Amino acid sequence: MSRSKWILLGVVALAMVLFFVLDLRQYLTLDLFSELYRENPGKTQLIYFLVYVAVTAFSLPGAAIMTVVGGAVFGLWTGVVLVSFASTIGATLAFLISRTLLRDWVQKRFGSYLESINQGIEREGAFYLFTMRLIPAIPFFVINLVMGLTPMKVWRFFWVSQLGMLAGTLVYVNAGAQLGQVQEFSLQGILTPGLIVSFLLLALFPWCARFALARVRQRKLYQNYPMPDKFDTNMVVIGAGSAGLVSSYIAAAVKAKVSLVEKHRMGGDCLNTGCVPSKALIRSARVKHYAEQASHYGLKVPEVEVDFPAVMERVQRVISTIEPHDSIERFTGLGVDCVTGSAEIKTPWQVEVNGETITTRNIVIATGARPFVPPIPGLDQVGYLTSDNVWELRQQPARLLVIGGGPIGCELAQAFSRLGSQVVQLDMAPRIMPREDRDVSEAVAERFAAEGIDIRVDHKPVLFESDGDCKWLMAEHQGEQVRIEFDQLLMAVGRKANTEGFGLDRLDIGTTPQGTLEVNEYLQTSYPNIFACGDVAGPYQFTHTASHQAWYATVNALFGRWKKFKVDYSVIPWATFTDPEVARVGLNEQEADEKGIEYEVTRYDISDLDRAIADEEAHGFIKVLTVPGRDRILGVTIVGYHAAELITEYVGAMKHKLGLNKILGTIHIYPTLSESNKFVAGEWKRAHAPQRLLAWVEKYHRRLRGG
Template sequence: MSPPFDATITTPQDAWEDKRVADLHPEAWANPKPADRYQLVIIGAGSAGVAAAELAIAMGLKVALIERHFIGGTCLNTGCVPSKALIRTARLYADMRNAARYGAKVDHIEVDFTAVMDRVRRIRSHLSGGSSVRHMAKLGVDMFFGNVRFAGDDTLMVNELTLRFGKALIATGTRPHIPDVPGLREAGFLTNATVFNLTELPKRLLVIGGGPVGCELAQAFRQLGSKVTIVQDKPLFLEREERDAAQILSDAFGRDGIEVRLNTTATAVRAENGAKQVDLISADYKSTIEVDAILTGVGRVPNVQGLDLEKAGIKYDAIKGITVDDFLLTSNPRVYAAGDVCLQDQYTDTAAASARIVVNNAFMRGRMRLSELVIPWCTYTDPEIAHVGLYVREANLMGIPIKTFTVPMHQIDRAVTDSEEGGFVKIHVREGTDTILGATIVARHAGEMINEITLAMVAKIGLTTLARVIHAYPTQAEAIREAAKAYGRTRITARLRARLQKWLARTT
């Protein structure tokens, strides 16, 4: 019997991987001799840790940065960078298959999956230079690799080295949650930490989980040629998003040929003849499907184990992560936390922003609050789904009167010329005002478009001002201005219209 498809998947050893390792965790690296005392010690060299180190060094602080695996964390190594590189190529193949829609003709399409993944590794390797150990050392950061644990309220151990600190930042991030499905580990499975090591396209792929990671990778692999099934144990996928947004994506999945099974749970997995038999149950209906690979995308868990947090008096929860207040301070007044290990909104830029809050509060007597951040996010499917601020349901629960202005993308000239009419721009304001409370955008480039609304919210710019902003024509972002103009039309009341008509009658 042949081994499971993904039982022995490791990172391919090539020039790109050699460079990434040399940049992010060189094998011959020797940890420096620790200083007598560091003003700031950072545990974890992901997005939050690197951002904190760069800002602290710029302020003239003595900084140590500790990493167990690779500098750059999930985003660079197993998250944002490789996934978006894969998605870009997958979209290209999807567009080629839809060439007739654009008045073009493609006679033959052949997916070279080896070349696709080679490009992913090449891009990841190229971007690793910006966070390399050489870069950190050049800045003046003392870079340590190894296992780390607290030995007291102001002391850490890295392997056998002792580091004392005035302040510390925990930025250890998260790791994939592995569902407790009997036989899954024995049969073999993929997570975001291993899926980018593939060099062979699985013909049949089961994705367990209908969250952002599961949806993004399910669609990408389908566009590359895999037969894909999504199993979600809830009645909805992307359950956080507004239902009309998720419905548009559901329609896109149907168009792409992705099978989505909601209210369905995987109950057992077994390897047979080189394939995987997966038992499913939905209500009282039981079925079995055969696949070549299983990708789990059912959330993440914080990296808090093995740190001996109890010795430093730091409160934490194995599921929710490090306990922090609105200033990101832990129960130890010397220790802060930032990034995914303590945040509900687990996004790269949010992690970096939270790290800068920590450095400001710890060393500049700042009182910056996590709750003051305006955080956008995007699920990079096709179309993309982006959001910022409040949802209608949240405003209703908070007793905030809200009014929504929606513009379908099929009313926007550039969306029509691009044959990308599916989607909308939806902006929520406090009723009776032009104050923006939140927005959802579903469009091919929603992740780019949401930034304009985020800026408006941070700068407290209302829809009245947005309506006066001239947008380059034709662009899909014009939908934002159209929504703002729709608000403006509501300001023209019947009474104002009657007064205007009387004035015009006297003057014409």
């Protein structure tokens, strides 16, 4: 830091120390300035002006009080002029102090995080600042300091602040002016019409300002898209996956006219290429595994032969059985106008499908996501499968290479391994299932290794090559090149939101760094009448989360002018359907550590559970994170048989703010797996038993025995 910056920092620090040590705030009073004003009006105005500038420049408390005092002492218009210019000059000085002392350091250290903010400031910085000045949701001194860290020009900051704070200044100074006219501080003296109106203005100003700004922003946003006089529908939903189906169902249930557009198959990824087919495949693989473990149950079973084409046909049969639940016929019967074709958003009010235009008051984007395929050299040469097209296989791969250690990669790797493929699972991370705690991923990895899956973590794919029927991957591991041969390749490294191809670029609707559509807490995009939900919106790409979001998107779209609801992500469960299953809700240890949240861990080993022993499923554990010293649940992870079912009790407990004591006091059927939930609560209770009280109780019982 340069010498000049050190001097400036010293001046700022000295001013703050003197202000608090000498308690200078006691002099910012109505009596002091009133007395000075009677003796020397001009000198008092100058002193007031300079003190106000100093208080604002050094971000000291007292600016709001001085604003009211200014109105009481100098009257409305003189007070407005003094406060308006003093506050703007002081704010600009605070802006410059922040920029001089902190901007270079902050931009250097956090430049990548601030890049989007900087771009927004350069593009619409004046409007952002004006909005914050007009609606002081953030304290003004914070705005001054934060804006100093951005590329905003000093002159722009000055005049926008001058205009933005003027309305609020007028309201506050007027309140002070009305107080200054009070002759006696009695109930009758205070309850004058002028003072009552002033207090009403103080209360209503933020609401009026917010409403006015919303109207201005909406007018600016829609200036090139005039609203039609009438609409064909209340809502158009694009995408018939989980989010789109639920949105359409809810809209039709509340008697809105809704059109559902789908260019492929109803049901989306979950029904056709995701949850349903994968669980059907996992079930077939598990049955084969059970048959191989028959001796543990006292049974003798001949060697099981896998008919792979029949297994894959069963998968399609399961899809066909569930398909009517999501069919055009069913949703048409529910009152939804189902349209098959590619949708294109022409304006915020128009969606074109098959050459025909549908006018609508609201649009819900529920286009889902697709498998992400990284650009690895040679990938197209060797060919690859994803979770979209793996279901087309009818010949079982002898050697399957699975790239990806997340839920999809783990589920499919184990399923194919159990069906008889030789599986190599590769991931760049140091362990599979990296979002889970280390003990969780290690438990799954140990089972995979025991079943013959070759796990290669900390391996970076570099190059795919082939020579006739021989295919191989060159990967980098600890600085060395490793060759891995395979017959089929399955890419399972994540999913990418479907945001292209239906007109979003025309409206310049933004996306997040993760590639999902940028939505607010009401699931609105930058256009208030265009909503997004499901995988395309994130942040969670689960079928049940998509359905959860769909309710908020639909209700806010149809009734948002009267009441809007913020989407609730407080209790989001999920599961990975490996064997053992992994289910979680809330925080795990690594997330709590990353966020600096204190917690206690209570653990119960399922191997001690009677039902698990009887079922030959005595493995896994339950781990509950609680607030230290209390039974409030922060998060739960379950590893074991039917973990996805067992987690539901904790989901309900967290949703309705029930602690472990309530779970412990609830009767659980014996013998069941759900008893493990009660036993882990018992472990917590035992660890928090009141030892001093129990010592006195022990003495009491001893005395009763005559000891």
